[in-house]
Amino acid sequence: MARHALGEDEKEARRNLILAAALELFLDDTRRLPPVALIAAKAGLAKGTLYLYFDSKEQIFTSLLSREWDDLFSVVTNSFAPAAGGAAAQAATFIGDFVTFLEGRPYFLRLDALGYALLEANLPLEQLRPFKRTFSDALIRAGSVVDAALALPAGRGIDLLVRSYALTRGLWQIADYPDHLRRDQDLSGHPIAQLEFGREIGMALGEYWRGALPNAE
Known part of the structure; x- marks a missing residue:
């Protein structure tokens, strides 16, 4: 089970990981936005963990x-x-x-x-x-x-x-x-x-x- 990131540096690193995964998926098809579940999987996170950092x-x-x-x-x-x-x-x-x-x-x-x-x-x-x-x-x-x-x-x-x-x-x-x-x-x-x-x-x-x-x- 993934633990919650508590330190500010760790939180920022996790956010950047999510953004990098989202951009990588977007580059595969720039005419639509990938779903949250796919972004989470690309980042190696549970979908629920992603929602700790972004609402949508x-x-x-x-x-x-x-x-x-x-x-x-x-x-x-x-x-x-x-x-x-x-x-x-x-x-x-x-x-x-x-x-x-x-x-x-x-x-x-x-x-x-x-x-x-x-x-x-x-x-x-x-x-x-x-x-x-x-x-x-x-x-x-x-x-x-x-x-x-x-x-x-x-x-x-x-x-x-x-x-x-x-x-x-x-x-x-x-x-x-x-x-x-x-x-x-x-x-x-x-x-x-x-x-x-x-x-x-x-x-x-x-x-x-x-x-x-x-x-x-």
Whole structure:
């Protein structure tokens, strides 16, 4: 019989074990969330033990999504850290780092999309509220970093980041062409099937930031 984890370090290790198991299962099929029983089995835990740490699969994947967003906001703040070069160079650094992040974690946008479709719809408000508050606070901090780096009016950095995110989500949804259609002889030549997301989002963001920062060097 599994004993309860009592120490804080042990509890955190157990939580991370559950999150790692959930992510591994999600990578097997990123179009749906695996059930709690399967996550528990993957983590080597009893289902009841898992419920000591998370109330539902929605809470598990919200925690995963929150961790991913933390990493992405770190990309933003690191990209706009004080460095040589004007606004255009700093924006280019951010875009390159952002594309690298997305290509290194191809599941991120799928998980984020499920966040809207499934997680927020099924998560109790008392659990959803802190996630939203934490996200909002992190966005404000990241926007302030962009403002300071590019000498922008207060709040402009948030606008740039939110619109970049919207552009990314929209292009990803278009480019998310099912593999079986890409392989189909009659459909593989469709213009959408030819899109390479990483290349396209890099170009689209570059064009957007150049237009949004007309005085960039």
